[in-house]
Amino acid sequence: MSKHSTPLTSGWTLRLSGGEGPGGLDGLRRDGVPARVPGCAHGDLLAAGVIEDPYLGRNELDAAWVGRADWRYDTVLPRVPDGFERTDLVFEGLDTVAAVALDGAAVGTTRNMHRSYRFDVTGRAREGAALSVAFTSAYTEAEALRDLLGPRPNAYPEPFNYIRKMASSFGWDWGPTLVTAGIWRPVRLESWSTARLASVRPLVTVADGTGRVEIRLDLERTVPGEGRALRAAVEIAGRSADVAIPAGATSAAVTVDVPDPDLWWPRGYGDQPLHTCETVLTDAETGAVLDTWERRLGFRTVRLDQTEDAHGTAFTIEVNGTPVFARGVNWIPDDALPARVTPDRYRRRLTQAAAAGVNLVRVWGGGIYEDRAFYDACDELGLLVWQDFLFACAAYPEEQPLRSEVEAEARENVVRLMPHPSLVLWNGNNENLWGFRDWEWEERLAGDSWGEGYYLGLLPRVVAELDPTRPYYPGSPWSGSWDRHPNDPAHGTSHFWEVWNRRDHAGYLDDVPRFAAEFGWQAPPAYATLREALPGEELEPASPGMLHHQKAEDGQGKLDRGLAHHFAPPATFDDWHYLTQLNQARAIATGVAHWRSHWPVCAGTVVWQLNDCWPVTSWAAIDGAGRPKPLYHELRRLYADRLLTLQTRGGARGSARVLAVDNQSDEPWEGRARVRRMRADGTVLAEDALPFAVPPRTVATLPLPAETAEITDRHKEFLVADADGLRDVVLGGADHEFAYPAAELDLDVRPVPEGHAVAITARTFVRDLLLQADRLDPSAEADQGLMTLLPGETRTVTVRGTGPGGLDEQRVRAALFSVNTAQATRPVETSRTT
Incomplete structure (x- = not known):
């Protein structure tokens, strides 16, 4: 008889079992509230009306007591099937410090959110037995270990580095402080006999046209060291193999060769064929099926090119021998209460990423190892996954009990995630090697452990042992050696945060990194998201709620200083909101376009960040309500296979203007680019037609003739380059210096099957026109973002989700923004510059 699984999802109650809280909680201590499993205490209290939604207003502060309290989940067991030798109580995830009991008798304890747990409850698991899971506050555990092991440097004033829990639960510069507790992943009773598959490790390789799947099995037997002879059979892609497992053996290996397999490729490079791999464990004598394991695998190779060359040390991901320019985004937990993220939500967010041209998602080290649904979606969408081990922005003690937890966590998650062909890189940590060198950690630590032994010792050993098919890198940023600065742009991965923190986004132009793994610029969420939150x-930039939903140090000040480089001070909140969102998109465009034009020296850009976990002013392209910001639409342009941008290169007189024709598609790109120097009134001052022929995966830079390239009046002239529907526009100076004409627009609004089509015709030069569809209806979304129109040009924007009512011209005009309207036109003196 195969094993039997009984989910334990219903009948749970949550009770307050310790700690202080507001008055009126006697009922919560005595009777509790219904609990959802999987879930967390915050979610149950919110559903029961005990707390207000912590995402709204300043309610987060009123819910702080929840993270300091102790909680207990209680239920009774259903009927347990007969006829099995063993019954296990299996928790796929407990958050975090828990004691499990059956009928009051201890079953086991836990102290790691990132592990699963299996407890033998044979003979004790019976229908009606009382199951309880008592959670001690994560603060209690973390603070006790801090007292025991001594203080360690930390980027935030919370003890997340002393507990194996989602670090950002304790707050971040984009996230709320909601220190969760609960049964956050599924729980079940599992009954089995003779033996089960304790772990299955598929090592997938391709060599000389043949795909190979080597399945490494670890077994658990009901009687350790004894038991019956077994057989394990593996089938994939129409091929199969099996192996006899002697009595008492607890490991085995089966290899299946697949000639000429269809290869799995990242999106934009080929298809993503996935093959179901089934492993079946049977009793060798009776043939009875004891256990099965099934996953979808993909055949591909991955290599990290770290060649030293004239530019430094490369960091280029190669898939199937092909170097890939990584068009990436950083991923944080999609909800501060991660149990609420469903497979559909993963799919929706990752589909948004793929639609924006993204081909790599970095799972950041202050979050979680995501659910299988996340990686399944990446497999199908062709999104490469860079997976951090979970260490971020702090010194982590290497003493017990943390060290054994770190190793167990790493081993389990390497095995759990390695079936996914999308996973191409294991990364040791986020910013901790850099922090040791640059953030005064070395002096403060005075020889205490801080995590180096994990990143340069333990973790690479675990990966080499369990998953030698993938590269491991010690951290990001990291230059490959302590002989160099950890964040040296010429070597390995680099993070660029001084630009946002202290400079203008033009600072991105100062470097050509080998791989830009983090950089970003803040902006508020969509207007409808702010109104809901x-x-x-x-609403004002410094209103109480806006400031509470801005977690970055001096975040609003940095936003305003960033605007001041380019724009006159906005007169209204609506203008401030539009301009800060515009400046975010322009900042990322500055970095990505510059770095992408230097391929293959620069082999990737990973924007901070794709998503948000709640409604907040942050670096995200998609806000906490799932609404795209203008940055999202700008990424669609920047991460398209073909990109046309005006850049500068060193020349005889300093820097010369060039047109970068960037072809990351697998087909040649031939055409003719039209480059014009124009006046704000639409007059063409100079024009050139530049032919180009750019091979696949190549960038060409075309010098511009001086007559076209050299702006002589920065107040009234600009450059515009067009080719095959692509456009780039460059002013001669800052926007606040430019004499923008009043925006004259003709609108034609008409219903279409998808919603409404808005045809916009410009009668003047209109810079960065944006239709904020969520101002028309909170559920509405436009299919385009920022647009720059020349006099006489028409663009049509499709708006979906506007509800049953129609749209009229007046409503649409109220939702249209441009630099022309956000910046009051002021008379300026004409000057001639070169």
């Missing part, structure tokens, strides 16, 4: 508040 801050009900009744009069």
Whole structure:
């Protein structure tokens, strides 16, 4: 008889079992509230009306007591099937410090959110037995270990580096402080006999046209060291193999060769064929099926090119021998209460990423090892996954009990995730090697452990042992050696945060990194998201709710200083909101376009960040309500296979203007680019037609003739380059210096099957026109973002989700923004410059 699984998803109650809280909680201590499993205490208290939604207003502060309290989940077991030798109680995830009991008798304890747990409850698991899971506050555990092991440097004033829990639960510069507790992943009773598959490790390789799947099996037997002879059979892609397992043996290996397999490729490089691999464990004598394991695998090779060359040390991901320019985004937990993220939500967010041209998603080290649904979606969408081990922005003690937890966690998750062909890189940590060198950690630590032994010792050993088919890199940023600065742009991975923190986004132009793994610029979320999150508040950049939903140090000040480089101070909140969102998109465009034009020296850009976990002003392209910001639409342009941008290169007189024709597609790109120097009134001052022929995966830079390239009046002239529907526009100076004409627009609004089509015709030069569809209806979305139109040009924007009512011209005009309207036109003196 095959094993039997009984989910334990219903009948749970949550009770307050310790700690202080607001008054009126006697009922919560005595009777509790219904609990959802999987879930967390915050979610159950919110559903029961005990706390207000912590995402709204400043309610987060009123819910702080929840993370300091102790909680207990209780249920009774259903009927347990007869006829099995063993019954296990299996928790796929407990958050975090828990004691499990059956009928009051201890079953086991846990102290790691990132592991699963299996407890033998044979003979004790019976129908009606009382199951309880008592959670001690993560603060209690973390603070006790801090007292025991001594202080360690930390980027935030919370003890997340002393507990194996989602670090960002304790707050981040984009996230709320909601220190969760609960049964956050599924729990079940599992009954089995004779033996089961304790772990299955598929090592997938391709060599000389043949795909090979080597399945490494670890077995658990009901009687350790004894038991019956077994057989394991593996089938994939129409091929199969099996192996006899002697009585008492607890490991085995089966290899299947697949001639000429269809290869799995990242999106934009080929298809993503996936093959179901089934492993079946049977009793050798009776043939009875004891256990099965099934996953979808993909045949591909991956290599990290770290060749030293004239530019430094490369960091280029190669898939199937092909170097890939990584068009990446950083991923954080999609909800501060991660149990709420469903497979559909993963799919929706990752589909948004793929639609924006993204081909790599970095799972950041302050979050979680995501659910299988996340990696399944990446497999299908062709999104490469860079997976951090979970260490971020802090010194992590290497003493017990943390060290054994780190190793167990790493071993389990390497095995759990390695079936996914999308996973191409294991990364040791986020910013900790850099922090040791640059953030005064070395002096403060005075020889105490801080995590180096994990990143340069333990973790690479675990990966080499369990998953030798994938590269491991010690951290990001990391230059490959302590002989160099950890964040040296010429070597390995680099993070660029001084630009946002202290400079203008033009600072991205100062470097050509080998791989830009983090850089970003903040902006507020969509207007409708702000209205939902801050009900009744009069919105101002420094209003109480806006400041509470801005977690970065001096975040609003940095936004305003960033605007000041380019724009006159905005007169209204709506203008401020539009301009900060515009400046975010322009900042990322500055970096990505510059670095992408230097391929293959620069082999990737990973924007911070794709998503948000709640409604907040942050670096995200998609806000906490799932609404795209203008940056999202700009990524669609920047990460398209073909990109046309005006750049500068060193020349005889300093720097010369060039046109970068960037072809990351697998087909040649031939055409003719039209480059014009124009006046704001639409007059063409100079024009050139530049023919180009760019091979696949190649960038060409075309010098511009001086007559076209040299702007002589920065107040009234600009350059525009067009080819095959692509456009780039460059002013002669800052926007606040430019004499923008009043935006004159003709609108034609008409219903179409998808919603409404808005045809916009410009009668003047209109810079960065944006239709904020969510101002028309909170559920509405436009299919285009920022647009720059020349006099006489028409663009049509399709708006979906506007509800049953129609749209009229007046409503649409109220939702249209441009630099022309956000910046009051002021008379300026004409000057001639070169």
